[in-house]
Amino acid sequence: YFQHKKFYKFSENIPSPPSFGLLGHAPYFLGKNEQGRLEMLHQLCLEQKTYTKLWLGPAIMWMIVNDPKTIQKILLSPVCLEKPFFYKFLRLENGLISAKYDVWKIHRKALNYSFNLRILQTFIPIFVDNAQKLINDISVNLGKKKQFDLLPYATKTALNMICGTSFGLDIKNVDSSLIGDDVFHALEKLNKIISARSHSFLLYSEPIYRMTNYYRDEMQVRKVCYSSADRLITAKRETLSPDFDFNANSDLIEKHVIQKYMNKEKSVDDDMPTRKIFIDHVICNDTKFTDSEIRDHVYTVVAAGSETTALQSSHTIMLLATHPEIQERVVAEIKEVFYSDEVEMSYDNLVKLEYLERVIKESLRLCPVVPIIGRETQATMKLDEFEIPAGITFIINFYTLHRRPDIWGDDAEEFNPDHFLPEHVEKRHPYSFLPFSGGQRNCIGYRYAMIALKVLLVYLLRKYKFSTTMTYKDLRFRTDINLKLCTEHSVSIELRQ
Numbered sequence: 001y002f003q004h005k006k007f008y009k010f011s012e013n014i015p016s017p018p019s020f021g022l023l024g025h026a027p028y029f030l031g032k033n034e035q036g037r038l039e040m041l042h043q044l045c046l047e048q049k050t051y052t053k054l055w056l057g058p059a060i061m062w063m064i065v066n067d068p069k070t071i072q073k074i075l076l077s078p079v080c081l082e083k084p085f086f087y088k089f090l091r092l093e094n095g096l097i098s099a100k101y102d103v104w105k106i107h108r109k110a111l112n113y114s115f116n117l118r119i120l121q122t123f124i125p126i127f128v129d130n131a132q133k134l135i136n137d138i139s140v141n142l143g144k145k146k147q148f149d150l151l152p153y154a155t156k157t158a159l160n161m162i163c164g165t166s167f168g169l170d171i172k173n174v175d176s177s178l179i180g181d182d183v184f185h186a187l188e189k190l191n192k193i194i195s196a197r198s199h200s201f202l203l204y205s206e207p208i209y210r211m212t213n214y215y216r217d218e219m220q221v222r223k224v225c226y227s228s229a230d231r232l233i234t235a236k237r238e239t240l241s242p243d244f245d246f247n248a249n250s251d252l253i254e255k256h257v258i259q260k261y262m263n264k265e266k267s268v269d270d271d272m273p274t275r276k277i278f279i280d281h282v283i284c285n286d287t288k289f290t291d292s293e294i295r296d297h298v299y300t301v302v303a304a305g306s307e308t309t310a311l312q313s314s315h316t317i318m319l320l321a322t323h324p325e326i327q328e329r330v331v332a333e334i335k336e337v338f339y340s341d342e343v344e345m346s347y348d349n350l351v352k353l354e355y356l357e358r359v360i361k362e363s364l365r366l367c368p369v370v371p372i373i374g375r376e377t378q379a380t381m382k383l384d385e386f387e388i389p390a391g392i393t394f395i396i397n398f399y400t401l402h403r404r405p406d407i408w409g410d411d412a413e414e415f416n417p418d419h420f421l422p423e424h425v426e427k428r429h430p431y432s433f434l435p436f437s438g439g440q441r442n443c444i445g446y447r448y449a450m451i452a453l454k455v456l457l458v459y460l461l462r463k464y465k466f467s468t469t470m471t472y473k474d475l476r477f478r479t480d481i482n483l484k485l486c487t488e489h490s491v492s493i494e495l496r497q
């Protein structure tokens with residue numbers, strides 16, 4: 001009671017749209033689908049420049065922050081590193097995304113190492129193998145009149161990439177019970193359930209939620225995901241045993257990873273021989289993670305790393321298919337840098353693809369696959385004229401931030417990679433563009449994602465010309481946990497010369 005009274009008092013001076021008594025602002029969202037809720041939130045955020053307050057019923061208040069300067073203060077604040085209650089719906093107590101601050105800070109320090117640039121560069125051959133497999137898989141659609149949905153192909157590719165780079169496993173060859181279609185569908189269903197829960201304020205209460213079919217379904221699909229994570233860990237532990245025979249199991253293990261193990265070369269900044277990939281760090285770390293911590297980390301990386309990369313690459317292809325002239329400019333640049341098959345797909349060569357980088361950034365601006373995040377104050381915080389009490393939930397809406405005309409100009413809604421020309425970037429506040437969030441609790445995989453996206457797009461675009469009967473204006477978005485298209489990613493392909 002006292003806390004709510006404190007929140008009411010504090011929130012009195014924060015602007016908000018008109019509210020509806022005890023229901024607060026909930027009626028703005030009631031009865032709307034995932035697209036309608038996103039569009040409504042976008043409208044409400046656009047109307048206010050700095051802060052907006054939303055009461056979702058009598059007990060839950062969100063303070064939405066809209067301008068880059070204030071967002072920067074929040075993301076860099078040492079008392080704003082906690083995640084709000086709704087991250088608990090993920091039920092990953094120890095996974096970086098939702099862990100409580102005290103757990104997070106120890107685990108993040110231990111895991112940062114496995115995402116450093118030197119290690120990420122060693123993943124490029126794994127990205128290349130998977131990109132080649134993807135262009136091969138979609139070739140069945142060549143010459144067909146009917147368009148096909150690119151996303152399921154991209155999702156499998158991104159999942160294979162994570163398994164190769166994070167676990168050293170070649171899942172094309174491992175027993176399909178390790179990560180099979182059932183896990184793939186379970187992850188999808190789990191996203192839907194968590195999203196349905198986070199959009200229904202009544203289900204925020206755990207006792208009420210436990211009485212629903214959602215809870216029963218959630219427990220069923222979690223069983224599938226957790227047992228797959230457990231099997232991955234067991235398979236991995238076997239490979240770490242001194243008696244493990246890499247030659248006898250060469251089908252199971254990613255071939256690039258085998259080479260590293262077989263070479264047994266010592267790494268420069270770590271005296272553990274070749275212990276470079278994520279799972280080795282989790283299992284063999286000095287922090288000594290427990291089994292349930294290991295499981296949460298494995299599950300978090302699969303969930304955070306695969307759907308995001310798959311969606312972002314598919315969104316980018318849709319943007320290029322609806323803008324053929326930009327697609328051709330990207331291809332011209334790719335052909336210039338990779339002028340023959342002999343040119344290595346190295347990090348240094350990928351960096352030369354400046355226009356492609358602008359295209360990816362523009363896709364991350366218009367379609368940030370993680371569109372909304374939350375933070376909670378751990379102690380009283382001074383923010384402009386406000387004294388913000390502990391326990392306040394901040395919501396940062398990247399989807400709207402990236403489309404504000406006052407930041408991006410009159411063509412904020414258009415797909416224009418020139419938004420990222422250096423002369424335009426330097427005029428904007430650095431926190432105007434935050435697809436990977438910012439501050440200490442930003443995306444640990446942002447460099448991984450950028451390299452993986454570049455490799456995928458290079459392979460897709462130099463092999464095929466993508467087209468679609470949809471127009472840019474037909475691309476409508478919705479959010480479950482991530483930002484998705486309301487339609488399929490429908491494209492046709494033609495071979496390039």
Ligand code: HEM
Binds near residue numbers: 108305373435436448
């Ligand atoms: C286009 C691709 C991606 C985008 C746009 C993206 C975006 C984000 C964002 C916005 C956050 C902050 C979430 C929050 O505060 O609630 C985040 C966190 C995180 N991401 Fe990513 N991500 C991407 C790919 C990846 C990949 C490939 C991995 C792993 C290989 C990954 C692993 C993580 C993890 C573990 C966190 C939690 C970090 C922490 O709290 O310390 N992400 N991501």
